[in-house]
Amino acid sequence: MSASYRTRYGKSGKITSKNRVEVMRRLTDELRKEIPEQQVYEQTHVSISNEQWTVTAQVSGLISFDNADNAEGEDSTLPDSMHLSDIPDQVLFDIWSAVIENNKEKLLSFEWRKLKDLPPYRGDYYKKG
Numbered sequence: 001m002s003a004s005y006r007t008r009y010g011k012s013g014k015i016t017s018k019n020r021v022e023v024m025r026r027l028t029d030e031l032r033k034e035i036p037e038q039q040v041y042e043q044t045h046v047s048i049s050n051e052q053w054t055v056t057a058q059v060s061g062l063i064s065f066d067n068a069d070n071a072e073g074e075d076s077t078l079p080d081s082m083h084l085s086d087i088p089d090q091v092l093f094d095i096w097s098a099v100i101e102n103n104k105e106k107l108l109s110f111e112w113r114k115l116k117d118l119p120p121y122r123g124d125y126y127k128k129g
Contacts, residue, residue, distance in 0.1 A: 003100040005027060005047065008031070008044070010043065028057070028089050031046060031058075048096040051068075061085045062085050066081050085119060
């Protein structure tokens, strides 16, 4: 398992079998929190990556898959990017687990769409609760 995470505050770290559930919970908690004004570095997203793929979750509810293999000219049967929106935490955890496990079949089992085919933005999904 070679996966890492990035927080809204710009911190990153490695994911292990012991910390993976805690990391995923902490990342989704960050999506729901208001960031203190004095916080200098803050993003609107968190992510989990392996050496090939990254799945990013935005405060808005947009979930994006990016395939680094295609960007680096490597052969890949996965698209450059795929998207979901407004999904429950457990579904996001399952997607992130597929990335951590480098499990292409599991990753493709979700109803990914092109960005233009997602429903319109209706407010920050993760801030609603």
